[in-house]
Amino acid sequence: QVQLVESGGGLVQAGGSLRLSCAASGRTFSSYAVGWFRQAPGKERDFVAAISWSGGSITNYADSVKGRFTISRDNAKNTVYLQMNSLKPEDTAVYYCAARAGVVGTTVPHEYNYWGQGTQVTVSS
Numbered sequence: 349q350v351q352l353v354e355s356g357g358g359l360v361q362a363g364g365s366l367r368l369s370c371a372a373s374g375r376t377f378s379s380y381a382v383g384w385f386r387q388a389p390g391k392e393r394d395f396v397a398a399i400s401w402s403g404g405s406i407t408n409y410a411d412s413v414k415g416r417f418t419i420s421r422d423n424a425k426n427t428v429y430l431q432m433n434s435l436k437p438e439d440t441a442v443y444y445c446a447a448r449a450g451v452v453g454t455t456v457p458h459e460y461n462y463w464g465q466g467t468q469v470t471v472s473s
Contacts, residue, residue: 349373349374349462350372350374350377350380350461350462351372351373351374351462352370352372352445352446352447352462352463352464353370353371353372353464353465354368354369354370354371354443354444354445354464354465354466355368355371355467356368356369356467357443357467357469358468358469358470359472360469360470360472361471361472362435362436362437362471362473363435364435364471365431365432365433365435366432366435366469367429367430367431367432368429368430368432368445368467368469369427370384370427370428370430370464371425371426371427372426372428372447373426374426377426377447378401378402378423379401379402379449380401380447380448380449380450380462381399381400381401381448381451381454382398382419382421382428382445382447382448382453383395383397383398383399383445383447383448383454383455383460384396384397384398384419384428384443384445385443385444385445385446385457386439386441386442386443386444386469387441387466388440393457394410394441395456396409396410396413396417396443397409397413397417397418397419397430398419398452398453398454399420399421399428399453400451400452400453401450401451401452404419404420404421406451407419407453408452408455410455412438413432416432416433416434417430417432417433418430418431428445430443430445432469435469435471436471437471437472438471439469439471440469440470440471441469442466442467442468443466443467443468443469444463444464444465444466445464446460446461446462446463446464447460447461447462448460448461448462449461
């Protein structure tokens with residue numbers, strides 16, 4: 349069992365930065381790949397970024413955030429981060445982290461076993 353808690357969301361102006369954190373419980377967190385997803389009102393939950401298990405050597409990003417967002421993990425702290433730079437109003441959404449018992453993160457929400465409660469990110473123009 350893994351419990352995930354996101355933090356770091358907030359209100360920021362366009363062009364600004366935020367760093368989201370996903371803190372996990374459980375001693376085997378390094379055995380899970382982790383993904384970040386986001387959901388805007390009235391829209392589906394979309395893939396943002398993912399990182400592989402263990403050392404996190406494999407990452408992938410949605411085209412819409414590539415070059416602006418960076419996912420990383422610190423297994424000693426049981427935490428995955430999403431550094432978001434050059435934020436745009438269209439990045440406004442609730443951001444969720446999710447963990448799956450697999451080597452690599454995927455882009456498909458239902459392939460993840462555990463989810464956090466989400467953190468709101470609002471980017472003003």
